[in-house]
Amino acid sequence: MANTLTVDGIEYPLDTQKTLLENLESHAIKVEFHCRDGHCGACRCALLEGGVEYVTYPMAYVRDNEILTCCSKSSQNIKIATY
Numbered sequence: 388m389a390n391t392l393t394v395d396g397i398e399y400p401l402d403t404q405k406t407l408l409e410n411l412e413s414h415a416i417k418v419e420f421h422c423r424d425g426h427c428g429a430c431r432c433a434l435l436e437g438g439v440e441y442v443t444y445p446m447a448y449v450r451d452n453e454i455l456t457c458c459s460k461s462s463q464n465i466k467i468a469t470y
């Protein structure tokens with residue numbers, strides 16, 4: 388069964404080969420971003436459920452319950468909230 392990405396309570400299919408930011412963009416979800424390589428923190432979202440793997444080490448500050456969507460992927464069902 389395909390994995391899902393739930394954003395602000397709405398469920399979408401998750402492409403595990405793409406970063407979360409690319410997933411958000413492919414579903415035309417408007418989110419903040421700038422550098423796209425883990426430095427600026429503009430893409431920060433709250434992680435509500437599930438986990439991510441970073442493809443690039445996140446340099447921007449994130450709290451324990453936050454992730455950077457530009458440099459992370461997930462291979463499990465995940466729930467996030469945008470700011």
Ligand code: FES
Pocket residue numbers: 419420421422423424425426427428429430431447455456457458
């Ligand atoms: S867009 Fe800059 S850290 Fe993600």
